[in-house]
Amino acid sequence: MKLLSKATLVAAALVLAACANPRGGANDYEYGAGAGISSTALGDPGDPASIAYFNTTIGDTVNFAVNSSDLTEQGQIVLRTQAVWLNRNPAYSILIEGHADERGTREYNIALGARRAARVEQFLIAEGVSAGRIRTVSYGKERPIEVCAAQRCWDLNRRAVTVVSN
Amino acid sequence: MTQLTRRPVLGLLAGFAFAPGAALAQTPLRIEITEGVIEPVPYAIPDFVPENGAAGQYAQSIARVIANNLSGTGLLREIPASAQIGRITSFESPVQFSDWRAVNTRALITGAVRVNGNQITVKFRLFDVVSGQQLGDGLQLDGNTDAWRRMAHRVSDQVYARLTGEAGYFDSRVVFIAESGPRDNRRKQVAIMDQDGENIQYLTDGTALAFAPRFSPTGDRILFTSYDTGFPRVYLMDVSSRRRQVIGDQPGEMTFAPRFSPDGQSVVYSLSVNGRTDLYLLNLTSGQRWQLTATEAIDTAPSFSPDGSRVAFESDRSGNSQLYVMPVSGGAAERISFGQGRYSTPVWSPRGDLVAFTKSLSGRFHIGVMRLDGSNERILTSSYLDEGPTWSPNGRVIMFTREEAGGDPTLMSVDITGRNLRRVRSPGPASDPSWSPLLP
Numbered sequence: 001m002k003l004l005s006k007a008t009l010v011a012a013a014l015v016l017a018a019c020a021n022p023r024g025g026a027n028d029y030e031y032g033a034g035a036g037i038s039s040t041a042l043g044d045p046g047d048p049a050s051i052a053y054f055n056t057t058i059g060d061t062v063n064f065a066v067n068s069s070d071l072t073e074q075g076q077i078v079l080r081t082q083a084v085w086l087n088r089n090p091a092y093s094i095l096i097e098g099h100a101d102e103r104g105t106r107e108y109n110i111a112l113g114a115r116r117a118a119r120v121e122q123f124l125i126a127e128g129v130s131a132g133r134i135r136t137v138s139y140g141k142e143r144p145i146e147v148c149a150a151q152r153c154w155d156l157n158r159r160a161v162t163v164v165s166n
Numbered sequence: 167m168t169q170l171t172r173r174p175v176l177g178l179l180a181g182f183a184f185a186p187g188a189a190l191a192q193t194p195l196r197i198e199i200t201e202g203v204i205e206p207v208p209y210a211i212p213d214f215v216p217e218n219g220a221a222g223q224y225a226q227s228i229a230r231v232i233a234n235n236l237s238g239t240g241l242l243r244e245i246p247a248s249a250q251i252g253r254i255t256s257f258e259s260p261v262q263f264s265d266w267r268a269v270n271t272r273a274l275i276t277g278a279v280r281v282n283g284n285q286i287t288v289k290f291r292l293f294d295v296v297s298g299q300q301l302g303d304g305l306q307l308d309g310n311t312d313a314w315r316r317m318a319h320r321v322s323d324q325v326y327a328r329l330t331g332e333a334g335y336f337d338s339r340v341v342f343i344a345e346s347g348p349r350d351n352r353r354k355q356v357a358i359m360d361q362d363g364e365n366i367q368y369l370t371d372g373t374a375l376a377f378a379p380r381f382s383p384t385g386d387r388i389l390f391t392s393y394d395t396g397f398p399r400v401y402l403m404d405v406s407s408r409r410r411q412v413i414g415d416q417p418g419e420m421t422f423a424p425r426f427s428p429d430g431q432s433v434v435y436s437l438s439v440n441g442r443t444d445l446y447l448l449n450l451t452s453g454q455r456w457q458l459t460a461t462e463a464i465d466t467a468p469s470f471s472p473d474g475s476r477v478a479f480e481s482d483r484s485g486n487s488q489l490y491v492m493p494v495s496g497g498a499a500e501r502i503s504f505g506q507g508r509y510s511t512p513v514w515s516p517r518g519d520l521v522a523f524t525k526s527l528s529g530r531f532h533i534g535v536m537r538l539d540g541s542n543e544r545i546l547t548s549s550y551l552d553e554g555p556t557w558s559p560n561g562r563v564i565m566f567t568r569e570e571a572g573g574d575p576t577l578m579s580v581d582i583t584g585r586n587l588r589r590v591r592s593p594g595p596a597s598d599p600s601w602s603p604l605l606p
Contacts, residue, residue, distance in 0.1 A: 067486070069441070102569075105510040105524050105553045106377055106598065107423040108480065108487060110391075110398060111436060111443035111464040114420055118441025137397050138420060138438065142375055147349045149550065149571035 040165040049089055051164050058085050062120065064158040067104070069115040071123060079120060082162055083127030090130070095163040096120050098138040099145075101154035106140060113138030120160040195272060195294040195301065197241050197330045199562060199583075206243035207272050207329070209236065212254045213247075214277035214288070221279040221286075224314050228279060228288060231318035234362060235336045236325060240586030245271050257289055266295040273301075275325060286311045290321050292328055302328045315364060316605070323604070335558040336361060339602045340565065341379040341388050341405075342577060344368065345595035354597075356390050358405065361558075361601070363591025369408060378554070378598045382426045385602040389413075389424040389433060400424045400435050402450070414448040414455055421446075423466050427494075428474045434458070434494075436466040445479055447494065458496060467511045470494070471518055478502075478512040478521050478538075489523060491538060502540040511554055515561045520582070522555035522564050533566050535582055546584045551575075556601045565590060567597040 043050025045057070054060060059082075062075035071079065086094060098117030100109035117136035125131050146153040197207055211233050216225040236242045252265030257278035266274050277290035287308050292301045305324060307317045316337055323334030344357040344366075355372040356379045359365055370376050370392065379390035386405055391398050400421040403410035414435060415421040424435035433448045445458040445465045459465040463483035470477055471491075478491050484501065487508040492499035503509040507527030514521055515535075525532040525545065531552045536543040551569040558565070562582060569575040574595035580587045590599070 067482075102551065103529075104526070105467070107436065107467045108464060108482075108510055110420070110422050111438060111466050114438035114443060115441045115464065122441075135418070136441075139375075142352065142354075142377070144350050 038165070051092070051166070054082075054085055054164050058082055060162045060164070061159050063155065064116055064160070066101075066158070067112065069112065069119045071119060076123070079123045080127060083124050083129050086124065086129045086133075086164070087127075090133070092133070092164045092166055094124070094129070094134045095165070096134060096136045097143075097161045097163060098136065099143060099157055099159050099161070100141045101157040102141045102144065103154060104141065109140035110138050113140045116158075116160045120162065124162075194297065194299070195329065199241060199330050199332065206241055208245050208270055209242050209273035209275065210245045210250055210252075210266060210269070210271045211236070211275040212250065212252070214279050214290075215254060215257050217257070217278050217280040218282075220281035224281065224286060224311070225279045228314060228318045228321070229277065231315055231362070232275065232322045232325070235319065235322035238362075238588065239326070240581065240588075241330070242273070245269055257291075261293060263293070263295050263298045271295050273329065277321070281311060284311050285309070286314055286317065288314075288317045288321065290324070292325055315360065319360070319362075332562065333560045333604070335560045335563065335601075335604065337605050338559050339385065339605065340577070340590070340599050341369075341381055341602070342592065342599040343377055343379065343597045344593060345575060345597060346372075356388070356403075357593075357596075359592070366593050369403060369405070378423065380425050380600045381602045383428055383430045383603060385605060387426075387430070388600075389426065391422040391424070398422045400433070402433070413450065414446065423468065425469050427470050428472055434468040434470060434477055436468070445477065456496075458492065458494070459499070469513045469521075471514050472516060473518065478514055480510045480512060489521065489540075502538060503536070504540055505543055513555050513557060515557050516559065517561045520561075522557060524553040524555065533564060533580065535564070544582075544584065546580050546582070547578070547587060552578075554598055556599050558601055559604045565599045565601055567599065
């Protein structure tokens with residue numbers, strides 16, 4: 001229940017936090033510029049409107065069961081918190097990455113990652129986040145966050161990550 | 167440009183020694199690969215005879231490339247030079263078969279090489295040592311010296327065909343993914359090499375993640391999926407010019423798992439949008455595309471039948487991944503896999519009678535084959551992660567990706583009999599092989 005209390009605290013903090021929109025700067029969120037370099041100011045993790053705050057305090061990741069794209073209860077709590085934050089900080093763009101563990105074929109895992117990312121997207125939209133801000137991508141099993149041939153890593157790698165940028 | 171012409175030395179390649187009516191004292195040498203060879207047939211391939219000084223550097227190498235091919239089939243076993251009594255000093259001199267019988271050789275390959283400028287001529291003959299008969303006619307290959315390996319592969323294909331009665335597969339290439347770097351941030355480049363691991367070239371520079379390249383039916387183009395724009399998209403590349411283009415998607419869509427139709431005119435692939443993954447068909451000439459499936463399920467890994475009329479694919483519409491076949495013209499998909507476990511990546515055999523697939527069962531992954539009605543399932547391999555079968559041009563061998571727990575992926579091959587599991591040479595970690603047809 002550690003996660004729940006943290007999320008609750010964060011939600012409370014968000015309500016209390018009266019903050020301006022994230023600083024401006026050029027919009028480098030260019031999907032078409034594969035060779036280009038985009039920069040995103042992470043900001044001060046102590047600033048509730050910063051990307052660093054989102055990544056570390058809100059939590060950018062939800063996990064899934066094997067071959068499933070169903071959101072767990074914990075996952076829904078995290079995503080609700082994400083939605084509150086995203087609605088408070090509407091200038092940020094959102095990319096949802098879907099990932100799979102390595103216990104499947106490459107093609108199926110790309111499709112599974114796409115399904116997971118879409119599930120998160122649909123949840124955030126239902127929580128009021130503008131669909132126009134969100135894009136989704138699947139990496140299948142190509143980008144594990146932990147590398148080991150064991151349950152511990154597979155569990156962590158079945159995930160959707162909400163990547164925020166300005 | 168690998169210019170390679172074939173010219174029979176002594177008339178047309180015809181009249182195999184084991185043709186009906188050839189009255190031989192012994193059973194003619196013939197390897198029945200369909201029955202699975204338990205005991206490899208012993209053969210000898212002495213260094214080819216260099217017919218001039220410039221041929222010296224090729225005479226041995228060509229024989230070694232051929233021997234590597236033939237021994238690699240598991241159907242043949244080489245009698246090493248150290249055990250040989252016989253000597254081949256002239257291509258046209260009569261063979262002293264008793265010298266070769268004495269060391270229990272069953273087949274003998276002799277050859278000669280001549281080099282003139284950048285032109286190379288390779289000649290060979292194949293003998294049944296026991297009967298003392300030549301198998302097929304002598305054959306001469308002429309080409310550029312740059313093509314010497316291909317000539318060795320062509321000789322290998324001839325020998326294989328004469329011994330087994332089936333087409334060979336050595337003069338072919340493999341397009342695959344060359345992997346490097348840390349496993350959580352893998353560099354993946356599309357690469358191409360000869361089937362024996364030589365002549366590697368990289369077709370992409372590795373700045374973008376790429377996977378699952380597939381050959382066109384003529385071997386001159388490939389399809390693959392790459393993240394150049396940050397999203398998986400299907401690319402079509404001309405192998406010789408390296409020119410490439412994105413095909414078959416619109417903004418907001420992810421495309422992957424492409425394969426050519428047998429006529430090379432169309433591509434079938436997976437398209438994900440809003441979390442749904444369906445099969446699409448794209449006509450490369452008109453650019454028109456059709457949606458083949460429309461389910462909430464994941465439909466992916468499509469593969470055409472050799473006659474182009476049907477598509478095999480995997481779908482989890484039943485709750486977990488299974489194999490299905492549907493008409494290209496649309497219509498109902500019929501499930502063909504009913505065994506335990508999950509079935510993925512069906513690939514139609516060149517003969518059209520089998521599909522190869524990946525099967526996951528009880529925490530292990532397997533490569534297997536089955537008939538198109540799902541009968542006669544045969545599991546050929548087993549490991550932590552075997553996946554992605556591709557057929558040799560003659561439909562006798564399957565290449566695939568193997569990853570042991572915690573290890574790097576490697577390319578492996580196995581006969582469809584389940585015998586002769588071997589590692590395929592690659593420059594480093596490698597995955598997602600696709601075997602070309604025999605080169606023209």
